[in-house]
Amino acid sequence: MTSAASTPTVPDLIDALVPLADGAPLHAVRHQRDKVVAATQGSHARLFDPALPGLSLAERLLAAHEIARRAGVTVLADHYRTQLLALGTPTAAQQAALDGEPVPTEDARLAEILRFTIALADKPVEGDQAALLRLPAAGIDTPAVVALAQLIAYVAYQLRVLAGLQALAAAGDAQSAAPAAKEEAAPFVHPANLPKPGEPIRINGFTSETLGWKAWLPVLDLAQATPEQTAVLESSHPKAKTSDYYLLLVQQPAILQERSTVFNAIMYAPGGLSRAERELASAVVSRINGCVYCASVHAQRFEQLTKRNDAIAQVFHEPQGAGTNARERAIVQASITLTATPAGFGADDIAPLRAAGLSDLEILDLVHAIAIFAWANRLMLNLGEPVYGGEG
Known part of the structure; x- marks a missing residue:
């Protein structure tokens, strides 16, 4: 399988939209994470490949435009509008969608695509099995539903990466920023009201216990897997062959391959933000979005890395103001703001x-950790549900 990320045929879209000029300080910072840059562009190429079956390119561009428009990220919405108009004169239904108006009833398929898109974009926690199953009922098969869900979640990621980079650009060169005041680290004392590290926290419906996940759509039968699907599963996660999540997403193997590359490059890259702080941001985003499954996984990982659970308990109780020191509080607040607005x-x-x-x-x-969980939460919340007891 040739990766679209390895042979990009167009300039990097996010660099172009920020914009980031080659040689600019922020361009150099972004390209220290070249694996993220390449796999993000590779994901874009896969998701907007005109040859992708099941969904027309116009349907995909309209969904992407709607997400960016609703988020208020105008430069990205304008990009998708321009791409759609380049395909030719829009139909009446397409023009209505571009203008943010209800799609005429004669295009029921597009209306269902946009209904699902809006649900995932705005309040993904409100997605449910009945809402998802309206797509197959409209004639959209499971691989096409997977492609649509990945596209919606990708654009939610893309617009947050773009917004974060634009904020960094607006903030100016870090060299001119005031030096940070040093904060003495107090010795950790475990709060008496919390379970000991390693024991589950359960607050406001969120938990640090191990959960499973069950898909609401048919998953791949491994006996029917193609060599490409098998290879992608083996490279994605050690338990991918027994996971409903991966067995559902691998019905679009090339898209899953790029998405797994983005995720791993963001969460495990050496240097930069500590692993524990990336996990804290992931837990905050998941708490804001209402993703119980993702919150549990990344709460556990934060605790394993830090040997403490106080910050997670604060996040589960009330994200605003959570954090045990100024650095954690700044990370939590940025995670809330970039997720919500x-x-x-x-x-x-x-x-x-x-x-x-x-x-x-x-x-x-x-920014990358926040954005990748805009992607992950939307898949977990809208394609299936958590299973207590670690099954599924």
Whole structure:
């Protein structure tokens, strides 16, 4: 399988839209994470490949436009509008969608695609099995539903990466920022009201216990897997062959391959933001989006890395103001803002991060961690449900 990420045929879209000129300081910072850059562009190429079956390119561009428009990220919405108009004169239904008006009833398929798109874009926690199953009922098969869900979640990721980079650009060169004040680390004392590290936390419906996940659509029968699907499963996750999540997503193997590359490059890249801080941001985003499954996984990982659970308990109780020191509080607040109001994320949101001592590479890593869970949460919340007891 030839990766679209390895042979890009167009300039990097996010670089172009920020914009980031080759040689600019922020361009250099972004390209310290070249694996993320390449796999993000590779995901874009896969998701908007005109030859992708099951969904027309126009349907995909309209969905992407709607997500960016609703988020208020105008430069990205304009890009998708331009791409759609380049295909030719829009139909009446397509023009209505571009204008943010209800799609005429004669195009029921497009209406269902946009209904699902809006649900995932705005309040993914409100997705349910009945809402998902309206897509197959409209004649959209499981691989096409998987492609649509991946596209919607990708654009939610893409617009947050774009907004975070634009905020960094607006904040100016980090060299001119005031030096961070050093904060003495107090010795950790485990709060008496919390379970000991290693024991589950359960607060407001969120938990750090191990959960399973069950898909709402048919998953791949491994006996029917193609060599490409088998290879993608083997490279994605050690338990992918027994996971409903991967067995559902691998029905679009090339898209899953790029998405797994993006995720791993963001969460496990050496240097920059600490692994524990990436896990904290992931847990915050999942808490804001209402993704119980993702919150449980990344709460566990934060605790395993730090040997403490106090910050997670704060996040589960009330994300606003959570964090045990100024650096954690800045990370949590940036995670909340970029998740909830990406178009409003700006230089004023970068300043507390720099004041808390984060370098621009660390801030980029934070933006990426926040954005990848805009992607992950939407898949987990809208394609299936958590299973208590670690099964599924």
